[in-house]
Amino acid sequence: PVILVSSSINEHDQMLFISTDEGSSFQRQPVSFTVDTLLFHPSEEDKLLAYSKEAKVSDESVGQHRLLQSSKLLLMTPIEVSYLYVTCLIQNCSDKMVTAQFLGKIDHNSLSVQDEYIFVKVTTGNRTKYYVSFRRNEFVQMRFPKYALPKDVQIVSTDENQVFLALQEWYQTDTYNLYQSDPQGVYYSIVLENVRSTKQPEENVLIDILEVRGIKGVFLANQKVDGKVMTLITYNKGRDWEPLAPPTTDMNGKPVSCKQPDCHLHLHLRWADNPYVSGTVHTKDSAPGLIMGAGNLGSQLVEYKEEMYITSDCGKTWRQVFEEEHHILYLDHGGVIVAIKDTSIPLKILKFSIDEGLSWSIHNFTSTSVFVDGLLSEPGDETLVMTVFGHISYRSDWELVKVDFRQSFPRQCTEADYDSWKLTDLQGEKCIMGQERMYRRRKESSFCIKGKSYTSALTAKPCQCTEKDFACDYGFERAPSLRLEGDRCYPDFWHDPDAPPENCHLGHSYKSSTGYRKVIANVCEGGLNKEQSAKQHSCPLLAPKGLQLGIKGQMLAVAPGDEITFIVHQEQGDTTRTRYQVDLMDGVRAIYENLTVTDEPIQHRYEKPGVYRVNVKAENSAGHDQATLYIQVTAPLQDVHLEVVPIAGRNQEVNLTAIVLPTEANLTVFYWWIGDNLQPKLTLENSLIARFSEEGEVPVTVQASNGRSMVQDSKTVIVYDQFQIIPLSFSRNLDRFNPNIPEWRQDVGQVVTKILLTGVPQDSLVTMVKPGLPTTADLYVLPQESTPVKRSVFVDKVDVMLLGIMKPSQNNVSFIVRGGLRVLVTLADSDREHELQNCDRKNYKNHGSLLRPEESSLTRPWLRFRKLPGRNVYAQMYNEKEQEMTSPVNHSEDTQNIIQGEEFIDDDLDSQTLGINMCFIRTNKQSIC
Helix, strand or coil: CEEEECCCCCCCCEEEEEECCCCCCCEEEEECCCCCEEEECCCCCCEEEEECCEEEEEECCCCEEEEEEECEEEEECCCCCCCEEEEECHHHCCHHHCCCCCCCCECCCCCEEECCEEEEEEEECCEEEEEEEECCCCCEECECCCCCCCCEEEEEECCCCCCEEEEECCCCCCEEEEEEECCCCCEEEEEEEEEEEEECHHHCEEECEEECCCCCCCEEEEEEECCEEEEEEECCCCCCCEEECCCCECCCCCECCCCCCCCEEEECCCCCCCCCCCCCEECCCCCCCCEEEEEEEECCCCCCCCEEEEECCCCCCCEEEECCCEEEEEECCCCEEEEEECCCCCECEEEEECCCCCCCEEEECCCCCEEEEEEEECCCCCCCEEEEEEECCCCCCEEEEEEECHHHCCCECCHHHEEEEECCCCCCCCCECCEEEEEEEECCCCCCECCCCCCCEEEEEECEECHHHEEECCCEEECHHHHHHCCCEEECCCCCCCCCCCCCCCCCEEECCCCEEECCCCCCEEECCCCCCCCEEECCCCCCEEEEEEECCCCCEECCCCEEEEEEEEEECCCCCCEEEEECCCCCEEEECCCCCCEEEEEEECCCCEEEEEEEEEEECCEEEEEEEEEEECCCCCEEEEECCCEEECCCEEEEEEEEECCCCCCCEEEEEECCCCCCEEECCCEEEEECCCCEEEEEEEEEECCCCEEEEEEEEEEECCCEEEEEEECHHHHHHCCCCHHHHHHHHHHHHHHHCCCCCHHHEEEEECCCCCCEEEEEECCCCCCHHHHHHHHHHHHHHHHHHCCCCCCCCEEECHHHCEEEEEECCCHHHHHHHHCCCCEEEEECCEEEEECCCCCCCCCCCCCCCCCCCCCCCCCCCCCCCCCCECCCHHHCCCCCCHHHHCCCCCHHHHCCCCCEECCCCCEEC
């Protein structure tokens, strides 16, 4: 069938258009999910897999969709294997769906299924570990050289029971190192350093390595050293690498000036951006030995040079065929090579060769030039029919031109039309990967079709094993600086060849490595055996090593009652004869013995808040190891209140206090932002001493975090150069109505300010009620915006007036709380009335939150006044109790002595207007009353 996917109908639905008659007609089929990818069943054409956030199997013949599992992805192996593999979002997985526990989440989009291997990546902290499952067995950590410290891993090849991968080590930026594995894909040895890489959109990485199709074990790679890129080739799966030999003549038959070892052939190995063109290097399984690519001659690869070269003997000899890059298509098992110039101008001719590029013919495939977008061949390697598709202009429809070469060949090939060629490497060695291989090749004089029955391989004869059939084992590598001592493998400094492997259990045996292992897929027989000298050892009882204690989900801060799954993980050592003692530090202890896995889950709940030091000790007769983990059990933070005085003096100490709910919260970290500074100050205490160097409004923000939650509060402090503070007290009967919460204190402060503001500018007074009992307050007298002299006189008058009004003997200031109870507001300092009568006032300066009398002259430089924000009174809170409060204000008898009107702020206002005695202190310490 043919299936077209429409754009989304809405947020959840989509439409499929299905044709069962090769596109002649279509039927609409709505689906109730958004289709991301469609995969056809390998053998049942009416079934397909649609991948979305909900994976579904669809039987389109009856239009049914079956939900597999919410937020799950179905992964199928090739059809001949009967396994179905399911993975899911980690946070939704049940323990029954995984084969092994990990000490962290499996990284997003890291699962990869390739042939008999499944790969996943697990990141914990700043370390990333890679795991492999061979033949769908348990996942095992992939072992790279100890200090490779991989930043990224890209799988290159997984055929022939071996993993070939590119690994970017900690010191690399635009290069990768190539590694090959043992058959299980667990242990890796380096085969080539510094292979060039290219970053693509959407974080894709292209590694400059190409597996040559048609002949196993042959790879091309571009190595970047000191900024220069060179193309290398290997015939034995990475054991040996050599640069490409340059051709002896150019495309016109003239000798080239490129001589080894200073000059070689270099090829661009990148893949094509367009999926319908071949890319810059073209190989094919049914055309062994035939390689065609773009590059240049010289000491290094040049990006802008794209001359075309071809080899028909798998890279031993090369010929130049074009001066510019061409798109390539192989037909009839490489019997016909089609080339179309890669250009932005329209074309109407193509070139083709029937003798592996020795000669080329020109064919006009269209009478009207077209912009070529790609080449397609009909299914089957034997086909001689191709399609050129493109467009006449950038606004025209698609143009498809069919080119059929079948009529150009008079007959089918017979055995007499073929001769043979032997595969050799650049040194002329015939035994490659342990065998001599011979292939068919159509004779240059034969003008015939190879056809469907053609096979390229002719004979394969095993060779005796030699040193070149063995590569370095895990923990060993070749040292180029020691080549004069022979082609040997040396152990890395961190590797002990005689140490038992990690999976070695008591009662079993193991062989110590000689430093060599036979190249995978190498079929040599007899001769030299570099693994033969390996010694057999009995597995000793191994002490536990690398014991780790983690939490599933990695949440080290939990709430009381939360279920925690501890994972006890042991990197090395025996588990079946090891005793594990677990102490959860809340009175719960457990002992585990005879474990059969290296990852043991333990589930537990902590009911009380606190810090718990969980300890696990593993011990057997060979030794012991232990691991410790600190668990913070904290309830989520509910709220935080920032306590700070609304008015502060410039360069004076101010105490910032954060009150957190619940009050028993522990292990809380406080972040303080003052002013416009983006860098916070961090404290473990809930208070901070600050200074404000500039006058004006300063925003202050605090965030409290305990690992599970974060809360925030902000206030604004207005900074003055100097100001007056008058301490106030209240009738003791107010204390029993004081719930000691910020809102209540703010309301009381506003009531007091409102009473005292009669006849005084609104912005000149602020009352802050202090936390705690007995109930007290500070009255702030603020300057007005005028000349310094006028501001000084104004504040003096306001100060004296307030002292007179609030004498305890007059009961002038009061308000009513619940039940009609009257509360008096008076001076907190009883000596103030005596000072007023004796005209011997003292100057009070603001020192942070302290008020200190000083025996000195009254000198007051004032700051330009700014309007206060709507909410300025903040104080410390000690409980969560909240009560209602009424704030009626009596403006009759209790305020009869407060003079109203604009004459109050006049500079010439006399003392008789106020009805009280006034006194001023001159700078020469003489008092005038």
